[in-house]
Amino acid sequence: MTAPAPLTVLCIASYRKGDAFLLAAKRTGARVLLLTSRSLEQADWPREAIDDIYFIPDVDHHWNMADVIKGVSWLARSVKIDRIVALDDFDVEKAAALREHLRIGGMGDTTARYFRDKLAMRTRAREVGIAVPDFVPVINYQEIKDFLARVPGPYVLKPRSQAAAIGIRKLGSGADLWPALEELGDEQSHFVLERFVTGDVFHVDSLVADYRVRFAIASRYGTPPLEAAQEGRVFSTQTLKRRSADERTLLTFNQRLLKALGLREGASHSEFIKGADGTFYFLETSARVGGAHIVDLVEAATGLNLWSEWARLECRREGEPYRISPSRRHYAGLLVSLAKQEWPDLARYDAPEVVWRLHKRHHAGLIVAGPKLERVEALLRQYADGFYRDFFATAPALMRVSQ
Numbered sequence: 001m002t003a004p005a006p007l008t009v010l011c012i013a014s015y016r017k018g019d020a021f022l023l024a025a026k027r028t029g030a031r032v033l034l035l036t037s038r039s040l041e042q043a044d045w046p047r048e049a050i051d052d053i054y055f056i057p058d059v060d061h062h063w064n065m066a067d068v069i070k071g072v073s074w075l076a077r078s079v080k081i082d083r084i085v086a087l088d089d090f091d092v093e094k095a096a097a098l099r100e101h102l103r104i105g106g107m108g109d110t111t112a113r114y115f116r117d118k119l120a121m122r123t124r125a126r127e128v129g130i131a132v133p134d135f136v137p138v139i140n141y142q143e144i145k146d147f148l149a150r151v152p153g154p155y156v157l158k159p160r161s162q163a164a165a166i167g168i169r170k171l172g173s174g175a176d177l178w179p180a181l182e183e184l185g186d187e188q189s190h191f192v193l194e195r196f197v198t199g200d201v202f203h204v205d206s207l208v209a210d211y212r213v214r215f216a217i218a219s220r221y222g223t224p225p226l227e228a229a230q231e232g233r234v235f236s237t238q239t240l241k242r243r244s245a246d247e248r249t250l251l252t253f254n255q256r257l258l259k260a261l262g263l264r265e266g267a268s269h270s271e272f273i274k275g276a277d278g279t280f281y282f283l284e285t286s287a288r289v290g291g292a293h294i295v296d297l298v299e300a301a302t303g304l305n306l307w308s309e310w311a312r313l314e315c316r317r318e319g320e321p322y323r324i325s326p327s328r329r330h331y332a333g334l335l336v337s338l339a340k341q342e343w344p345d346l347a348r349y350d351a352p353e354v355v356w357r358l359h360k361r362h363h364a365g366l367i368v369a370g371p372k373l374e375r376v377e378a379l380l381r382q383y384a385d386g387f388y389r390d391f392f393a394t395a396p397a398l399m400r401v402s403q
């Protein structure tokens with residue numbers, strides 16, 4: 001009996017991302033192809049994991065889809081592509097368009113829209129009974145006026161398909177909206193307007209196989225990402241107490257949400273905000289792993305690397321079961337700050353619970369983890385104070401740590 005031919009997986013990354021995915025995909029025995037931006041030709045891709053790499057001409061990482069369809073169809077003349085995987089949020093719809101064009105299985109255009117367009121996802125979530133902050137599309141002016149009359153401010157005006165709090169504006173009152181729309185001009189229909197809900201922001205990171213959530217972990221950001229990005233703060237997040245009321249509610253909502261939006265296979269990062277009334281409001285979801293070192297946070301808590309697990313999941317053959325089992329049930333907390341120093345010295349942050357440190361110019365970051373939540377929380381508080389004192393610098397436009 002001859003061994004089955006290896007699967008051919010085409011990974012799409014318009015940004016420099018996903019090394020752990022590429023390496024793990026290669027480890028499954030798959031043939032790994034990477035489609036990326038021409039501007040990343042010289043980047044330090046993990047070449048040992050990539051069988052062939054193809055470049056698309058880009059303008060600041062933007063691709064012309066007609067070029068992409070032509071290029072990949074040319075490749076498909078000689079290569080039988082089994083899977084297409086989008087490694088970055090901005091690649092989700094490109095991958096879907098290619099699957100539709102080449103008739104390859106996996107997420108198509110309709111489902112991709114639910115994971116990329118914040119208007120589509122909240123409309124669908126509301127249809128299945130998940131609470132969302134009251135919102136209105138920036139389309140019909142009469143509907144916007146009715147919304148402003150009905151819903152008190154403040155509001156957020158946010159792009160339907162961005163990430164990392166880019167382009168989000170907080171508006172005090174309805175009067176602030178019209179000049180903002182004027183400024184956006186023809187771009188305004190790509191935005192959604194919603195009530196600003198004050199409260200803690202949570203995230204749920206999950207892996208889905210055959211429409212079932214196989215793994216999910218809930219965490220809470222120390223500061224809501226909008227404040228962290230726009231006002232400049234130390235970014236932090238920590239995993240939630242297991243079996244707590246918040247954790248159970250979030251995991252249940254996440255399951256319902258992903259099912260309703262139709263995620264069959266893959267990774268997802270979703271966000272919710274807990275209002276003063278105790279309700280969890282759905283903010284956004286995605287068909288990718290979380291950014292901002294959340295993968296490292298989850299690995300510290302559970303022993304599972306979401307990138308590699310996602311690769312294992314995608315590289316299964318038709319009908320092959322997917323099994324996943326976290327190797328530990330610890331708690332973990334992450335801190336990241338812009339640093340005044342080029343290479344900040346973290347030597348003083350030396351508790352045995354420090355399991356990971358960030359090595360990035362003008363950044364300080366670490367993860368603490370252990371079996372006791374109280375200890376992780378206490379260290380995180382103490383170290384966050386230390387970060388403000390020792391390293392903290394603010395340059396809001398640069399603080400793009402969260403997605």
Ligand SMILES: Nc1ncnc2c1ncn2[C@@H]1O[C@H](COP(=O)(O)OP(=O)(O)O)[C@@H](O)[C@H]1O
Binds near residue numbers: 133198227
């Ligand atoms: N309706 C809202 N009420 C309060 N804060 C919000 C609201 N929408 C967004 N935010 C803030 O903005 C951040 C980014 O918004 P989000 O919808 O997650 O978009 P992005 O894709 O940019 O992460 C959130 O984490 C939260 O801090």
Ligand SMILES: [Mg+2]
Binds near residue numbers: 164271403
């Ligand atoms: Mg977000």
